[in-house]
Amino acid sequence: MAMTESLQKVDHTALKVNQLTIILLNLAAFILVLPWLTLLVALVMLLGTLLKRPGFGFVYSGLLKPLGWVKPEVLMDNPQPHRFAQGFGGVVMLAGAIALFGGVSGLGWGLVWLVTALAGVNVFGGFCVGCFVYYWLSRLGVPGFDRHPPLGTFPGMKPKGARLDDDH
């Protein structure tokens, strides 16, 4: 198990808003047939991963949080699995966008729906599949995957540990 001191403050509301934004944009892209929107979502997700923050975190920090529509939920957690999940999702989205621009719409929309479904599982079911994969790779000893789930937490689920006051 991870030592407590290796955990960091992670705002799970920011993560949820990020995933919900991805879901809504992907649905809009699918219904209105907007491949460019899927590409935009992919790029924002990948950029967010590089910057080590939720890609659509600005929706939360710049709009919903100041308006008081959502409240922070800061928990001691590993941010790395969440970044991995977003990065992996971004790569799948990018592959989907490329497929759409390449005329392989079945594959393209399938990949977009895959990311949408996994984001939905995270938002509505509280289970981060990408984080689960990260912890699984960690158990296999894959280099670069060195974090373990917080104590008493099933891999991929939200930590049950202490909630912290938001000081962001």
Place this chain on the structure above:
Amino acid sequence: MMITEILERALLALILIGLGFGACWLYNRIFLLRIHQRRFQLEGVRPGTPLILYFASPACAPCHTLQRPVIQQLVEQLGESLQVVEVDVLQQPELARQWGILSVPSTIILNARGEARYVNHGVALADKLLKQLSSL
């Protein structure tokens, strides 16, 4: 793009979303089947009375702000015909594991024979719990 094409795609999206929620419902049914016959030792439980097994943790904000007030409201409303056992998953991780609880808040409704009949992952509002209790 034609409006009919948009509507067709919106309908397809709705169907796919429905399939997703259907899969969640199926998961819940399978979960219930797995725990249906389980009888774990629960302290202070009166036999013959429906029970809400409520899993929470001190860190869980929705547990304290939403789920607990709802359960207190039900206790006041139903009195002796309902009993509630709250399980702190950090204090009793083994019990949470036995019941297959991976997230909080979660509520399991047991009938008077102690059989699990409903499970709610996430916050369950009063109307939903009342409906589940009344159908036991």
